[in-house]
Amino acid sequence: MYAGTRSRRLLAVGVSAAVLGVAGCGDDDGGGGTGAGAGTGTGGGAAAQKPADTSFDQTIGVLLPLTGDLSPFGAPGRKAADLALSQLREGMRAAGVETTVALQSADTESSPQSAVQAARQLISGGATCLAGPWASSETLAVAESVAARQRTPIVSPSSTDAAISDLDDDGFVWRTAPSDNLQSRALADTVEQELGGTDFTLSLAARNDAYGQGFIEKLQRAWEAKGGRTTGPVLYDPEQPNYNSEAAEIVSGRPDAYVIIDFFETYGKMGGALVRTGQFDASRLFTADGLASDRIPDTIPTRALAGARGTRPGTPESGAVVEQFATIYRAAGGAPRQTFDAQNFDATMLCYLAALAAGSPDGADVAEQLQAVSAPPGRTFTFMELGDGIRAIAAGEEVDFDGVTGPIDFDDNGDPTAATYEVYRYGDDGVLSVERQFEARAEG
Amino acid sequence: MAGPADSALAPARRERSRGAGAAVARLTGGGRGPLAATTALVAALALALVVGYGLHDVAQRAVNGLVSGSYFALGAVGLTLVYGTLRLVNFAHGDLLTFGAYMAFMANVTWGLPLAVAALFALVATAALGVLSERVMWRPMRGRGAGLLQLLLMTLGLAFVIRYGIQMIWGTLPRRLDVDVTASIGFLGLRIGRTELIVVIVGFVVLIAIGVMLRRSSLGRQMRALSDDMSLAEATGIDTDRVVVATWVFAAGLAGLAGVLYTAAIGTMTPNLGFFLLLSLFAAVILGGIGNAYGALAGGLLLGLAQEWSTLLFDPRWKVAVGFAILIAVLIVRPQGLFGRRERTL
Numbered sequence: 144m145y146a147g148t149r150s151r152r153l154l155a156v157g158v159s160a161a162v163l164g165v166a167g168c169g170d171d172d173g174g175g176g177t178g179a180g181a182g183t184g185t186g187g188g189a190a191a192q193k194p195a196d197t198s199f200d201q202t203i204g205v206l207l208p209l210t211g212d213l214s215p216f217g218a219p220g221r222k223a224a225d226l227a228l229s230q231l232r233e234g235m236r237a238a239g240v241e242t243t244v245a246l247q248s249a250d251t252e253s254s255p256q257s258a259v260q261a262a263r264q265l266i267s268g269g270a271t272c273l274a275g276p277w278a279s280s281e282t283l284a285v286a287e288s289v290a291a292r293q294r295t296p297i298v299s300p301s302s303t304d305a306a307i308s309d310l311d312d313d314g315f316v317w318r319t320a321p322s323d324n325l326q327s328r329a330l331a332d333t334v335e336q337e338l339g340g341t342d343f344t345l346s347l348a349a350r351n352d353a354y355g356q357g358f359i360e361k362l363q364r365a366w367e368a369k370g371g372r373t374t375g376p377v378l379y380d381p382e383q384p385n386y387n388s389e390a391a392e393i394v395s396g397r398p399d400a401y402v403i404i405d406f407f408e409t410y411g412k413m414g415g416a417l418v419r420t421g422q423f424d425a426s427r428l429f430t431a432d433g434l435a436s437d438r439i440p441d442t443i444p445t446r447a448l449a450g451a452r453g454t455r456p457g458t459p460e461s462g463a464v465v466e467q468f469a470t471i472y473r474a475a476g477g478a479p480r481q482t483f484d485a486q487n488f489d490a491t492m493l494c495y496l497a498a499l500a501a502g503s504p505d506g507a508d509v510a511e512q513l514q515a516v517s518a519p520p521g522r523t524f525t526f527m528e529l530g531d532g533i534r535a536i537a538a539g540e541e542v543d544f545d546g547v548t549g550p551i552d553f554d555d556n557g558d559p560t561a562a563t564y565e566v567y568r569y570g571d572d573g574v575l576s577v578e579r580q581f582e583a584r585a586e587g
Numbered sequence: 588m589a590g591p592a593d594s595a596l597a598p599a600r601r602e603r604s605r606g607a608g609a610a611v612a613r614l615t616g617g618g619r620g621p622l623a624a625t626t627a628l629v630a631a632l633a634l635a636l637v638v639g640y641g642l643h644d645v646a647q648r649a650v651n652g653l654v655s656g657s658y659f660a661l662g663a664v665g666l667t668l669v670y671g672t673l674r675l676v677n678f679a680h681g682d683l684l685t686f687g688a689y690m691a692f693m694a695n696v697t698w699g700l701p702l703a704v705a706a707l708f709a710l711v712a713t714a715a716l717g718v719l720s721e722r723v724m725w726r727p728m729r730g731r732g733a734g735l736l737q738l739l740l741m742t743l744g745l746a747f748v749i750r751y752g753i754q755m756i757w758g759t760l761p762r763r764l765d766v767d768v769t770a771s772i773g774f775l776g777l778r779i780g781r782t783e784l785i786v787v788i789v790g791f792v793v794l795i796a797i798g799v800m801l802r803r804s805s806l807g808r809q810m811r812a813l814s815d816d817m818s819l820a821e822a823t824g825i826d827t828d829r830v831v832v833a834t835w836v837f838a839a840g841l842a843g844l845a846g847v848l849y850t851a852a853i854g855t856m857t858p859n860l861g862f863f864l865l866l867s868l869f870a871a872v873i874l875g876g877i878g879n880a881y882g883a884l885a886g887g888l889l890l891g892l893a894q895e896w897s898t899l900l901f902d903p904r905w906k907v908a909v910g911f912a913i914l915i916a917v918l919i920v921r922p923q924g925l926f927g928r929r930e931r932t933l
Contacts, residue, residue: 210759252759351904378904382863384658384853385891387651387780388898388906391644408761411855415768419780442761442855444769 196502197240197537203228203494204247204265205487206275206285206297211253212381212408213277215436219481220300221248224274226471227491230526237530240537244495251276255284262289262297271506272494273297274487279304279354282316290315295506296513298493300486303432303456304357308556315510319486319493319548320456321562321583323354326431327361329564329583330402330454331369334429337452337566338400341369345429346398347376348389350405358404358431374398381409390416390423400427407433407440414447425569426450435482439573449571457565457580458485458548464525468547489546492526493517496544499536518552519543549582560585621925625885629892640899647777648895654783654852656871656891657790661845662864663871663883664794665838671814671878672834675725676735678742680842681865682749687713687843688764688850688860689753695764702766706847710840717839718832720745726831746862754858761855764847768854782852789848793841794884801880806833814878870914876927885926890914 205224209217228246235242247268249261258281262273266289273295276282282302290297291313299307299318303326310316335341347363349355359376366373374396379389390413393401401423405413417423425448432455439448458465468485494509496516501508515521521541524532535542545551552560561584565577636645666680687709695705724741770781779787801807809830812820821827849864850856871890875882890910897909917925 210754214760378902380904380907382859383907384849384864384867385651385655385895386853387654387783388648388895389903391647391651392898392903408855408857411761411763412853415780415854418769419771419778421771421773421778440761442763444767444854446769 197242197499199498199502199504200243200245201271201495201498201504202245202247202269203491204249204262204268204270204273204275205491206251206258206261206265206273206277206281207248208253208277208281209250211251212406213253215407215440216277216301216481216483217250218478219484220275220277220487222472222475222478223300223484223488224248224491226475227488227526230471230529231492231495234526234529234533238533238537240499240533242495242499246491251278251281253278253281255280258282259284259288262295263293266293266295271295271504272498272509274490274494275299277301277483279307279357280352282307282318283310283353286310286312286316293506294510296494296497296510298490298513300490301432301483304353305361306353306357308558312557313510314557315506317490317493317510317513317553317557319489319546319551319559320483322558322585323358323361325562325583325585326454326456326564327358328365329581330429330431331362331365333452333454333564333566334366334400334402335369335371337429341366341371343399344372344374344396346374346393346396346401348393348401348403348405349376349378350381350409351378352381354406354433355404359402362402362404379409379413381406383412386413386416387419389413390420393417394420394422397422398427400429402429403434404431405433407436407443410434410447411440411442411444415444418444418446423447424450429453432456432482435567435575437479437481437575439569439575445573449569449573452566452568452578454564454566455482456486456548457482457563457577459563459580459582464527464545464547467527485547488526489548489551492546493544493551496532496536496542499533500542513557514553514555516542516544517546554585558585621921622885625889625925629889632896636896636899643776644899645896646775648899649892650777650779652892652895653787653888654779654891655894656888657787658845658849658852658864658887659867659871659890660794660884660887661786661790661848662842662861663868663875663887664797664880665840665842665845666868667872667875667878667880667883668797668810668834668838670872671880672810673725673729673813673831676739676742677838678739678865679720679745679749680742680838681861681863681868682746682753683713683717683839683842683861684846684849684864685753685856685858685861686716686749687846688856689757689762689858690843691764691847691850692757692762692856696762702764702851705764706844706851709843709847711843713843713846714836714840716749717835717842720839721831721835726828750858750862757858759858761857763855764851766851768852780852782848786848786852789844791884793844794880797837797841798880798884806830810834867910870911873924874914874917876924879924879926882924882926886924889925 207217207220224246231244247265247270249265251258251261258276262285276285279302282299285297296315301320302318303320303323305322305324308322345366347359349359356378363373377389377392428451430451430453435455439445497509497512498504500512500516521543522535523543523545525545532542549561549563554560563580563582566579567575567577569575662684669675669677690709690712691705694700694708695702771778772781809825812825813830871886872883875886893913894906894910897906
């Protein structure tokens with residue numbers, strides 16, 4: 144009993160010492176940050192005169208779906224963030240700046256609740272800018288309960304839900320993945336090209352969450368605007384013991400093609416039910432990034448997906464940056480390429496570059512600089528000229544960072560204004576191949 | 588009255604003077620009235636739907652409901668057995684299903700055994716886990732006269748231990764058994780998955796067998812005696828320990844089997860499989876009348892039918908809500924469930 148009380152008291156002393164220590168550091172950084180932030184922030188478009196403070200230590204948090212529905216994206220995402228870190232360290236060495244950057248990652252379990260918890264954990268561990276989270280539902284949850292409230296920017300590599308653009312987030316929510324507004328139109332265009340017209344009926348279905356519902360409704364509007372017909376959408380709960388009735392509804396009425404927006408975990412169950420109807424033909428299925436992977440996972444019946452076509456955000460096909468990224472990704476070993484890996488690479492990079500431009504790792508300062516470092520005006524550079532770019536930022540010059548995924552150029556909502564999409568197809572052997580690429584730009 | 592079983596759950600008040608005949612009546616579902624009324628109601632509803640949506644759609648949805656209902660019933664029967672005999676509301680029951688599914692995964696995929704053997708292995712392993720939990724947790728707790736809340740929290744704790752134990756070993760990635768989930772059988776223009784059909788058949792056979800066992804065998808009589816009053820049963824010379832262990836063997840073994848069949852039919856499993864099913868299992872048990880084996884079958888089937896038929900009228904994403912709305916409506920009319928008596932039954 145006595146020992147218990149004593150150790151608890153020791154613990155309390157330790158904790159308060161830690162709090163004091165952290166508070167002390169915070170004060171120092173805060174002071175420096177506010178000064179530099181005011182210098183560049185109020186300058187607006189004009190070039191910042193004052194050289195940035197280059198002596199801070201930044202911790203970038205990485206929110207990853209290492210488990211759960213999106214787990215296929217977790218390991219490649221982590222690898223991309225680690226690659227960004229080693230590139231940044233090299234760049235800093237080349238530029239001779241003294242900042243240090245560390246990464247801290249946490250598993251969001253592909254669930255909004257866990258994502259919020261993971262984000263809080265990273266922030267209390269000292270992270271001031273978060274790359275992630277991945278699922279749109281996670282980003283919406285973290286945006287509301289963590290990002291704006293704790294004044295810490297999040298840069299999601301893969302949340303494509305259009306609703307994220309309209310969030311009242313005080314400028315703390317960003318993404319390197321394009322909005323579904325863009326992708327749903329891109330998919331509608333793809334369906335039109337693949338079918339050779341719009342005089343067809345599409346049967347629409349999606350998992351009942353922010354991603355599925357938002358995407359399929361936009362696609363429905365885009366297709367009908369083209370003069371096409373639709374049935375549905377059939378929205379289904381991701382946790383059901385039985386999808387037979389939903390599957391029957393999707394195949395009823397002999398549609399010309401199907402558009403189904405889903406993740407693998409649910410589609411493992413829905414796909415089986417679709418094939419069991421005896422009327423489903425996967426070669427008439429169109430889908431999106433949620434069901435894109437190197438090859439059909441073994442939890443999905445091959446007949447439910449072989450022959451299906453879809454769109455996914457890609458990286459520009461050619462160009463030195465893309466090839467260089469592929470080279471360093473391959474050279475690092477480990478996880479194979481996966482959709483959104485380059486987006487996470489860019490997100491991690493931007494967290495640091497914005498902090499450097501602000502001269503402070505403080506969350507609010509980073510958030511203020513994210514748009515400036517990603518978009519014109521300023522000297523353009525990619526991660527291949529990272530040393531020069533960092534030197535320019537440190538000297539107080541304006542820059543425009545171009546990512547592996549494209550020019551990024553964040554708009555006022557924190558969305559990239561242009562994006563590359565790939566049209567992919569699963570072969571009969573279940574292997575994904577990319578058929579072509581195109582660039583889509585936001586309207587207006 | 589101060590028997591340990593009674594202290595486990597207060598609201599159940601046993602009737603003092605009941606003959607063997609009454610006990611049998613309770614077991615088989617407590618009279619024909621509710622059964623006839625329910626059947627009539629379901630038939631009327633089916634007829635109305637057929638008029639509105641055509642025979643084929645309604646029949647196909649009914650087949651789908653039969654499949655869901657069989658999952659629910661198979662999973663629920665163990666829940667109702669444990670509650671009926673031991674007065675234990677077992678929140679870990681869903682995770683026993685998960686445990687069974689992963690045991691089958693280990694035998695079927697890791698070791699490469701045929702699915703039928705793997706299912707048998709899962710049944711035995713899960714039954715063993717049930718007996719282990721009885722020996723380590725429930726018997727000592729009963730011996731000390733633990734209260735309802737303590738026991739409830741322990742079942743919840745056990746649920747987490749099983750779920751995260753599975754997650755620790757196999758991770759959270761979806762897994763599947765070596766079975767073709769896309770094969771289906773057509774009859775009279777209706778379709779049912781091959782593994783789904785097996786689940787339906789096994790579900791009916793097992794539940795009816797359990798019902799008959801409770802009614803006819805001496806073990807079943809002893810289980811019913813325990814359900815009435817454990818200390819009294821003990822005083823009359825029943826080896827209560829043996830009967831309790833047998834209850835766990837049946838309840839947990841069937842949960843394991845249900846987990847395997849469910850996974851085989853639907854395609855994939857994750858460590859959350861049983862947890863997501865648990866609420867539906869409770870619903871089936873309560874709808875049918877808690878503690879009643881045939882009630883679990885009827886409750887499961889009704890819940891399945893209600894959910895699938897509702898997809899004709901509403902967006903399918905509301906089917907869970909519709910199923911549970913019907914559950915609430917039934918309980919308002921008949922708080923003891925469709926086939927339950929006002930007091931506990933087995």
